Amino acid sequence: MGEEILHKLKGGLIVSCQALEDEPLFSSYIMSRMAYAAKEGGAVGIRANSSADIKAIKETVTLPVIGIVKKEYAGSEVYITPTIKEVDELVSCGAEIIALDATNRQRPGGETLKDFWKEVRVKYPNQLFMADCATYEEGMEASILGFDLIGTTLSGYTRETKEVKLPNLLLMKQLSRVIKGPVIAEGGIWSPEQLKEAFSAGVFAAVVGSAITRPRDITNYFVTGSGCRNGNEMR
Numbered sequence: 111m112g113e114e115i116l117h118k119l120k121g122g123l124i125v126s127c128q129a130l131e132d133e134p135l136f137s138s139y140i141m142s143r144m145a146y147a148a149k150e151g152g153a154v155g156i157r158a159n160s161s162a163d164i165k166a167i168k169e170t171v172t173l174p175v176i177g178i179v180k181k182e183y184a185g186s187e188v189y190i191t192p193t194i195k196e197v198d199e200l201v202s203c204g205a206e207i208i209a210l211d212a213t214n215r216q217r218p219g220g221e222t223l224k225d226f227w228k229e230v231r232v233k234y235p236n237q238l239f240m241a242d243c244a245t246y247e248e249g250m251e252a253s254i255l256g257f258d259l260i261g262t263t264l265s266g267y268t269r270e271t272k273e274v275k276l277p278n279l280l281l282m283k284q285l286s287r288v289i290k291g292p293v294i295a296e297g298g299i300w301s302p303e304q305l306k307e308a309f310s311a312g313v314f315a316a317v318v319g320s321a322i323t324r325p326r327d328i329t330n331y332f333v334t335g336s337g338c339r340n341g342n343e344m345r
């Protein structure tokens with residue numbers, strides 16, 4: 111089962127269809143149409159946040175879904191599928207792969223990644239899990255723990271990596287060289303050329319989000335990148 115899902119993703123583009131409550135496209139219906147558009151455009155998989163969005167997406171496309179639940183807990187920096195409660199939610203809605211924060215940051219309740227992972231793996235031995243990492247060391251640690259896929263998702267988003275230029279091709283290359291299982295390129299890919307570079311770095315598959323599904327960011331990318339007049343600035 112797991113092999114079959116991975117086979118579907120190999121060498122392809124996974125489109126992240128996410129909009130949080132404070133984003134203009136916050137709507138499960140809109141995310142399901144984004145997923146449909148991505149499928150028509152040639153995507154091999156979808157990454158999505160929340161059981162509501164995943165349910166709507168699954169009613170619309172049959173592509174494998176990497177599911178996450180973004181949730182903030184007081185005193186914790188980890189917000190991508192932080193506890194077993196979010197993992198349970200994602201298993202219930204049938205996400206083919208569940209991604210979770212595998213950085214070395216403070217987790218809810220002071221739990222270590224190792225302990226959390228043990229709990230998750232014992233409860234769901236047959237589910238595919240992806241480790242959202244920020245550094246080489248975190249990727250290696252997650253691979254040793256037994257995560258099924260290793261992603262570069264959080265590079266650039268932790269204190270340790272906030273100066274890193276995205277996409278982090280070096281990290282993709284370093285992880286792909288040593289890790290036997292699938293390494294997923296994710297974070298800051300904004301052009302087909304960068305996507306091609308990620309594959310040249312040896313990754314198994316790649317996730318592109320904002321550059322495809324966040325029109326506010328895309329508009330701003332064009333405005334700031336071209337130097338044309340910004341409609342939000344005073345005349």
Ligand SMILES: CC(=O)N[C@H](C=O)[C@@H](O)[C@H](O)[C@H](O)COP(=O)(O)O
Binds near residue numbers: 128264
């Ligand atoms: C850091 C974080 O919370 N990343 C999130 C993870 O799911 C999403 O907001 C990103 O859109 C996704 O990783 C894809 O990356 P990009 O949008 O750069 O193509």
